[in-house]
Amino acid sequence: AQSVTQPDIHITVSEGASLELRCNYSYGATPYLFWYVQSPGQGLQLLLKYFSGDTLVQGIKGFEAEFKRSQSSFNLRKPSVHWSDAAEYFCAVAPFSGGYNKLIFGAGTRLAVHP
Amino acid sequence: NAGVTQTPKFQVLKTGQSMTLQCAQDMNHNSMYWYRQDPGMGLRLIYYSASEGTTDKGEVPNGYNVSRLNKREFSLRLESAAPSQTSVYFCASRRQGEKLFFGSGTQLSVL
Numbered sequence A: 001a002q003s004v005t006q007p008d009i010h011i012t013v014s015e016g017a018s019l020e021l022r023c024n025y026s027y028g029a030t031p032y033l034f035w036y037v038q039s040p041g042q043g044l045q046l047l048l049k050y051f052s053g054d055t056l057v058q059g060i061k062g063f064e065a066e067f068k069r070s071q072s073s074f075n076l077r078k079p080s081v082h083w084s085d086a087a088e089y090f091c092a093v094a095p096f097s098g099g100y101n102k103l104i105f106g107a108g109t110r111l112a113v114h115p
Numbered sequence B: 001n002a003g004v005t006q007t008p009k010f011q012v013l014k015t016g017q018s019m020t021l022q023c024a025q026d027m028n029h030n031s032m033y034w035y036r037q038d039p040g041m042g043l044r045l046i047y048y049s050a051s052e053g054t055t056d057k058g059e060v061p062n063g064y065n066v067s068r069l070n071k072r073e074f075s076l077r078l079e080s081a082a083p084s085q086t087s088v089y090f091c092a093s094r095r096q097g098e099k100l101f102f103g104s105g106t107q108l109s110v111l
Helices: none
Strands: A003-005 A010-014 A019-021 A024-026 A032-038 A044-050 A056-058 A064-068 A073-078 A087-094 A109-114 B004-007 B010-013 B019-025 B031-038 B042-049 B065-068 B074-078 B087-094 B106-110
Touching: A003 A087, A010 A019, A019 A109, A024 A073, A032 A064, A032 A073, A044 A056, A044 A064, A044 A073, A073 A087, A087 B042, B004 B087, B010 B019, B019 B031, B019 B087, B031 B074, B042 B065, B042 B074, B074 B087
Parallel strands: A010 A109, B010 B106
Antiparallel strands: A003 A024, A019 A073, A032 A044, A032 A087, A056 A064, A064 A073, A087 A109, B004 B019, B019 B074, B031 B042, B031 B087, B065 B074, B087 B106
């Protein structure tokens, strides 16, 4: 069965430090890959997506993610975290054939940022 | 810009009661979705409507019904609420080929 794993439930970093959030998926073929962010009391907002092509994708708010086929991973990175980045982050995958109608979300990683 | 509007924002029900969650979007999107979010589980798709007049089951449809009233509105109904349906419910919409836009959620507690 298709699945998405975010191994880290909670991560705490200091403001200005670098960040990497992990995401692993299990799919038979390369799926569509997404990262979403959810601020408290809000819906999800798309940070970035990967469909094909360059395996390093740039998103909003200074985030980037790298698709590694050999590791079935799509990790999210940011070189310098700001206090406003504190939120919950969700990785999601969708099969090439089903697209958004078959999105599967990971359980999320909650990010805390220390001043 | 209103985007995706969900009502109500909070609701408390007793077991066996019924209610309808409302969702409306003003972006002329074809597709609309209902998700539930539970701690430690991410979002799971309940139902979706790829276009006006069509609805399809998602991953967790049991205990729910939906109605795509028109292009703007997509409602989710709980006929007989159960404690297992305590969750945060999100509506989302999108235009074909574009990203999802989410509402701010409805927090539902079933006692």
